[in-house]
Amino acid sequence: xxxxxxxxxxxxxxxxxxxxxxxxxxxxxxxxxxxxxxxxxxxxxxxxxxxxxxxxxxxxxxxxxxxxxxxxxxxxxxxxxxxxxxxxxxxxxxxxxxxxxxxxxxxxxxxxxxxxxxxxxxxxxxxxxxxxxxxxxxxxxxxxxxxxxxxxxxxxxxxxxxxxxxxxxxxxxxxxxxxxxxxxxxxxxxxxxxxxxxxxxxxxxxxxxxxxxxxxxxxxxxxxxxxxxxxxxxxxxxxxxxxxxxxxxxxxxxxxxxxxxxxxxxxxxxxxxxxxxxxxxxxxxxxxxxxxxxxxxxxxxxxxxxxxxxxxxxxxxxxxxxxxx
Amino acid sequence: xxxxxxxxxxxxxxxxxxxxxxxxxxxxxxxxxxxxxxxxxxxxxxxxxxxxxxxxxxxxxxxxxxxxxxxxxxxxxxxxxxxxxxxxxxxxxxxxxxxxxxxxxxxxxxxxxxxxxxxxxxxxxxxxxxxxxxxxxxxxxxxxxxxxxxxxxxxxxxxxxxxxxxxxxxxxxxxxxxxxxxxxxxxxxxxxxxxxxxxxxxxxxxxxxxxxxxxxxxxxxxxxxxxxxxxxxxxxxxxxxxxxxxxxxxxxxxxxxxxxxxxxxxxxxxxxxxxxxxxxxxxxxxxxxxxxxxxxxxxxxxxxxxxxxxxxx
Numbered sequence: 001x002x003x004x005x006x007x008x009x010x011x012x013x014x015x016x017x018x019x020x021x022x023x024x025x026x027x028x029x030x031x032x033x034x035x036x037x038x039x040x041x042x043x044x045x046x047x048x049x050x051x052x053x054x055x056x057x058x059x060x061x062x063x064x065x066x067x068x069x070x071x072x073x074x075x076x077x078x079x080x081x082x083x084x085x086x087x088x089x090x091x092x093x094x095x096x097x098x099x100x101x102x103x104x105x106x107x108x109x110x111x112x113x114x115x116x117x118x119x120x121x122x123x124x125x126x127x128x129x130x131x132x133x134x135x136x137x138x139x140x141x142x143x144x145x146x147x148x149x150x151x152x153x154x155x156x157x158x159x160x161x162x163x164x165x166x167x168x169x170x171x172x173x174x175x176x177x178x179x180x181x182x183x184x185x186x187x188x189x190x191x192x193x194x195x196x197x198x199x200x201x202x203x204x205x206x207x208x209x210x211x212x213x214x215x216x217x218x219x220x221x222x223x224x225x226x227x228x229x230x231x232x233x234x235x236x237x238x239x240x241x242x243x244x245x246x247x248x249x250x251x252x253x254x255x256x257x258x259x260x261x262x263x264x265x266x267x268x269x270x271x272x273x274x275x276x277x278x279x280x281x282x283x284x285x286x287x288x289x290x291x292x293x294x295x296x297x298x299x300x301x302x303x304x305x306x307x308x309x310x311x312x313x314x315x316x317x318x319x320x321x322x323x324x325x
Numbered sequence: 326x327x328x329x330x331x332x333x334x335x336x337x338x339x340x341x342x343x344x345x346x347x348x349x350x351x352x353x354x355x356x357x358x359x360x361x362x363x364x365x366x367x368x369x370x371x372x373x374x375x376x377x378x379x380x381x382x383x384x385x386x387x388x389x390x391x392x393x394x395x396x397x398x399x400x401x402x403x404x405x406x407x408x409x410x411x412x413x414x415x416x417x418x419x420x421x422x423x424x425x426x427x428x429x430x431x432x433x434x435x436x437x438x439x440x441x442x443x444x445x446x447x448x449x450x451x452x453x454x455x456x457x458x459x460x461x462x463x464x465x466x467x468x469x470x471x472x473x474x475x476x477x478x479x480x481x482x483x484x485x486x487x488x489x490x491x492x493x494x495x496x497x498x499x500x501x502x503x504x505x506x507x508x509x510x511x512x513x514x515x516x517x518x519x520x521x522x523x524x525x526x527x528x529x530x531x532x533x534x535x536x537x538x539x540x541x542x543x544x545x546x547x548x549x550x551x552x553x554x555x556x557x558x559x560x561x562x563x564x565x566x567x568x569x570x571x572x573x574x575x576x577x578x579x580x581x582x583x584x585x586x587x588x589x590x591x592x593x594x595x596x597x598x599x600x601x602x603x604x605x606x607x608x609x610x611x612x613x614x615x616x617x618x619x620x621x622x623x624x625x626x627x628x629x630x631x632x633x634x635x636x637x638x
Contacts, residue, residue: 024443050443056473061432061466068436068450071421072371074443076436091463095426096433104414105404106627108422140628164630 001183006176008150008183009039009115012157013077015187017047020075023161026053027062027079027115036081037117037176059089063114067097070112070166077161083118083170084127090135097166098141110141110166113157118146119211119261120308121174123301129173130298131210131262136168137239137271143167144238145192148175148213151183152236155190163192172210192237195245201231204255204318207246207272209235212259212309219314228322238268246272247280254285255321259309264292286324289317326522326578327599329356329380331606332389336379336396336410340557344614345396347557349410350377354520354552357577358483359384361525362451365533371421371441371450373434376411378423381453385418389609394616401616407623421450428458431467431480438471438478438542449536450478457488459502468510468544475541479532482546483519489555490563503546512544519547520577523584550575 003011017023025031025040025047031054034041044052055062059080066076080086086093093114100108120129136144145160145167147153153171160167198213199220208216213234220230231249235241250256256276258269269290276288291309299307333353339345352359355377363384366372374381379392387403395402396410403415411425421437424430434452441448458464459482471478482503486492499505504516515532518524525547532543550572554561561569582595625633 053474056466056469058432058466058470060463061435061470064429064432064463064467065436065439065470068433068438069440069443070436071433072437072440074440091426091429092432096424096429100422101629102627103404103408103412104416104422105407105623107404107414107416109630 001185002180003150003183004177004180005147005150005153005171006037006039008154009157009171010041010043011183011185012154013040013043014046015185016077016158016161017043017051019187022073022075024051024053024069024074024076025079026055026066026076028055028057028081030054030079035079039079039115039171059085060092063089063092063097066112066114067092067100067110070110071100071108075111075161077113077115080114080116082124082128083116083132084130086114086116086132093142093166093168094139098139101141101165109164111164113160113167113169115169115171117173117176118170119173120298120304121211123304125300126298129304131260133170133238134262134266134268134271137268141165142239143192144170146170146172146210146236146238148172148210148234148236150181152190152196154183155188156192156236158187159189159192162189167192170210174211174214178214193240193242194237195242196234196236197245197249198232198234199230201229201253203229203253204257204322205231205233205246205249205253206257206259206314206318207233207235208259209238210261212261215309215311215314216259218311219318222311222315223318230318241271243275243279246276247283250276250280251283254283256284257289257291257314257317257321259291259314261293261308263295264290265295267292286321289321291317326356326360326581327602328389328605329359329383330578331602332379332383332392335393335606335610339393339397339610345410346398347409349396350556351553352377352380354572354576355483355485355549356380357522357525357581358453358481358519358547358549361522362481362529365526365529366419366451367448369419369446369448371419371434371437371448373421373430373437373450373452374413374423375427375430375454376423376425377455378413378453379410382413382415382420382423385415385420387415387418387420389606390612391415393609394613397613398618399613399616400619401613405623406619428454428461428463430454431458431463432470434478435467435471435476438476439474442474442477447537448477449533451481452478453481453483455488456482456484456486456493456502458482459506460497468542471542472510472512475539477536478542479529479536480542480544482544483549484546485549485551487551487555487564490559501546503544507544510544512542515543515545517545517547519549520575520580522577522581
């Protein structure tokens, strides 16, 4: 069946709930109303109010109670309505969910998933458009996973729900309904510790994740018309980061451009660039370039196309590394 | 209560001898709350503590050696010396963790209660916290959620009059920081003498009965007093001496001993119990002191289900 990314999320949730009655959903407006982006559409009707819980607007309680459930035998999947709302629950996530296992020498664990739409491009301001992957990746004990297609959303979410550690599953807003592809509802998961090579190429490696695959693909198309072959890597799993795939690609291309929509300074691209400098320097034939959001709060809609990495800015970066002597 | 008192005094001594490093927060003077609730619990009930959680952990039957060992960072400690004073946890005894961030464990306790409710296990969760917690958002979020979902959870506020150094009344809109908020969540205000272990025990039984019958959470404010300062670094000098003296006269242990004597239990029997407890504390101390330090490797493991942080570092 051909589905959108958000429909694939719903399919994966339904599948996980059918397979395992420890899986519960909770979040604001997710039950009767099916969620602000309809990601839980129909699940309340199908699984009932014991398994699909409407919560108050209480991010700390949504994440905190998920920790308690997870540590005591359930598999909660919580929705935080927009990623910028996660700030109100960060203490629970960073201070407790990510540390429970270490603090208790493995006696308690936290098999929970926080699903949250992230990123801009839908004319929603500030907190409705934030991308917080680098804050989360900086904290131990939390996996950060970002799908960029319906089939990867389906497979990665199923694996995230089965994972024994807390996972923040960041759903790219602009890709929710951007395109459809056939997804086989077979319950099959995808690995949580590997990048996906979306396009093979010889001349430059474009590393990205989430919403930015759109502009990165457009840039690669443009380069192809000019006879330049770009490889596209979708990192997908920010934490844990699969550097081997990136090293392998850069060994062949010698050039790398990293694209993300979060602010550039201390963005996750900096980590990848640092690792390339550390362990992949001799493969590089040009400095690594990063294209990201600006170091400002996410702007209102008239400026957001300026803030987000445009195809033009990505191409400029690509030309800079390709022309480097 | 006696064991709590003995353990806490010993924890203090070990600090002074530099055998416990970092900090610790003692529950000297507040033993009746932990003992009253702990005695009323079923073995499979859940306890969530704060950083002042030695008493609440001990009353669930956790061996003193494991607690003192953890405080001293020894391999025999509850968490092999990785959690420390503020993170005591013992799953087999129902101690589901101690939380050093004020209020953080209240939503987590609500989640544990939801798990018990969902699994229909009849387990009740108790979250202990201090008066300072009543002014943080998580307290209100957790209470609201627990009432809405009728969760089998008992919230126990130990009001010892000071959050850390500041008197709670100075920074709180109501006189009784927990009890006066109960009405906001449709709960009955329950304000008790937290230094009278019999009162605490009876209150606990009623709250557990309510929770087990599916009638939802309770919020209990137990008035008590910290005999010492907030933590190792605090001598507690901001407290008027008359206040300290008045509360020392309400020592839960001295008063309970007097009550037992009045009930006809002879001094010799009570003296023997006291001596036994002291011997147990001594033995636990020596055993814990002999335990080796944990190996360095434990710092890097148990970050993830499949190991440590090797993939990052």
